[in-house]
Amino acid sequence: MFQTTRETQMTRLGLGPIGVALTYGEWDALLGAAPELEAMGYSTIWVSGGQLNDLNQITELARTTHNVPVGSAIIPVDRFPAKAVARTYAQLQETHPGRFIVGLGGAHGPRPLHTMGNYLDHLDTVPPNVPATTRMLAALGPRMLELARDRAAGALPLLMTPDYTAQARKLLGEDATLVVEHHVVLETDPTRARQAARGVIGFLSGVTGYAKHFRRLGFAEEDVAQLSDRLVDALVVWGDLHTIGRRVAEHLEAGADQIALVVLPTDGSIPVSTAQWRQLAEALIPGRRLG
Numbered sequence: 001m002f003q004t005t006r007e008t009q010m011t012r013l014g015l016g017p018i019g020v021a022l023t024y025g026e027w028d029a030l031l032g033a034a035p036e037l038e039a040m041g042y043s044t045i046w047v048s049g050g051q052l053n054d055l056n057q058i059t060e061l062a063r064t065t066h067n068v069p070v071g072s073a074i075i076p077v078d079r080f081p082a083k084a085v086a087r088t089y090a091q092l093q094e095t096h097p098g099r100f101i102v103g104l105g106g107a108h109g110p111r112p113l114h115t116m117g118n119y120l121d122h123l124d125t126v127p128p129n130v131p132a133t134t135r136m137l138a139a140l141g142p143r144m145l146e147l148a149r150d151r152a153a154g155a156l157p158l159l160m161t162p163d164y165t166a167q168a169r170k171l172l173g174e175d176a177t178l179v180v181e182h183h184v185v186l187e188t189d190p191t192r193a194r195q196a197a198r199g200v201i202g203f204l205s206g207v208t209g210y211a212k213h214f215r216r217l218g219f220a221e222e223d224v225a226q227l228s229d230r231l232v233d234a235l236v237v238w239g240d241l242h243t244i245g246r247r248v249a250e251h252l253e254a255g256a257d258q259i260a261l262v263v264l265p266t267d268g269s270i271p272v273s274t275a276q277w278r279q280l281a282e283a284l285i286p287g288r289r290l291g
Contacts, residue, residue, distance in 0.1 A: 011133075012257055013069075013101070013153055013177045016043025018248070018285045019260040020277065021073055021181055023048035027057060034061055036274055038068040040281040046073035046181070046260050049106060049138075055080060055088040062096040069099050073156055073181060073260065074138040076106030077115065082122035090128035102130055103156045105138025108208040113143055120151050136179065140213045145171045153177050154257075159204065159235045162250040164217055169255025180256040182248070185238035185264045186276050193238035196264045198227045201235060236264070241283040248284055 020042040022030040030051070037045055045068055047057055052072060061070045075085055085102060092100040102123075107116040116137065123130040137148035139155040145168055148155040154177030155168060169178055183200055187193040204210045205224060214224045214231065223231040237247035248259050261280060263272040 011175060015069060015101075015177070015179065015258045017252060017258055018042060018281070019044035019046060019071075019179065019258050021046040021048050021260045021262045022061075023051050023262055024264070025051070025272070027051065027053075031057075031060055031064055033274060033277070034064050035066075037277060038065045040278055041285040042068070042261075042277075042281060043285075044069045044071055044101070044179075044258060044260065046071045046103065048262070049074045049076050052076075055084055058088060058100060059092060059095075062092055062099055067099075069101055071101035071136070071156075072103040074103040074105035074136075077104055077119045078106050078108060082119050083126065086123055086126065086128050086130050089130045089134070100134070101136060101153075102134055103136045103138065104152075105156070112209070113147060116144070116147060117151075120147075136177065139168075140209060141216065142171060149173060149176050154179070156181065156260075159183075159201070159210070159213065160251070161217055161234050162247075162254045165251050165256050166254040177258075178256050179258045179260055180251050181260045181262055182251065183236040183262045183264055184244050184247075184280070185236060185266060186241070186244065186279065187266045188239055190238075192266045193236075194229065194232050196266045197232045197236035197238060200264060201232060202227055241279060244280070245283055 020037055034045055045061060047061060052075065058070060058072060089100055089102055109115060132151055133153050135152040136154055136156040137144060137152045138157065139145040139148040140157050145155055149172045155172060156179045157168065158181040160180050165180055172178055183197065185193040185196050211224055219231050237244050251259055263276055265272045
């Protein structure tokens with residue numbers, strides 16, 4: 001039986017308010033963009049689970065950047081054994097100490113809490129250990145959020161509304177870190193923006209747990225089945241920089257420590273153009289004004 005009692009006093013990780021997630025692109029191109037993203041002022045660079053094919057990609061990301069924390073968002077626990085994650089963490093602690101944030105998720109099946117709990121047991125007890133203070137869980141529902149509170153540094157949820165961010169913060173308490181991954185489309189045309197958003201939401205709605213999550217957020221079965229404008233507009237922010245900035249501020253005010261931007265292209269570009277990342281950095285990162 002896995003332990004659920006918080007044994008280590010957690011403190012917020014202090015990752016900074018605006019991070020970025022590398023996703024939907026060729027890895028070599030994304031890796032090449034990482035030093036620029038660090039220079040733009042993004043305070044954490046995450047690699048999405050969909051992009052993550054090999055744990056060595058985390059190592060490559062740390063090597064190609066200088067000081068920015070790098071995280072997995074997420075490592076799917078049904079694809080990567082705990083011993084492989086622990087080995088990668090130990091290696092990076094030797095070469096790039098304190099920079100790897102171990103984001104975990106993908107505990108699907110009939111008993112996801114049990115699956116994740118056993119995985120964390122392995123990281124806790126089988127050397128080399130991965131401390132709870134360096135782990136984040138992709139938690140959506142209340143019980144997984146509690147597990148993130150008790151056995152990790154905090155939660156790394158996806159597709160959240162500001163209201164649900166506030167609920168997550170209340171459940172996590174004040175000591176845990178809350179990083180909200182948020183899809184953004186820098187596009188003012190509703191049709192083009194929503195088309196880009198629906199591609200992602202449509203895919204995730206077929207993943208275990210997400211349809212239930214949408215209903216938990218208050219959306220009707222019809223909204224979920226049809227990927228209604230109401231659903232899309234609530235979960236993916238699109239528009240100009242002011243509109244995107246307002247939504248980001250709402251999440252931060254609701255209790256998120258960081259918004260990790262997942263930038264969706266509308267023109268099929270892979271990866272998203274550096275220009276969009278730069279525009280968002282200039283508009284959203286406090287004190288950052290790019291030339």
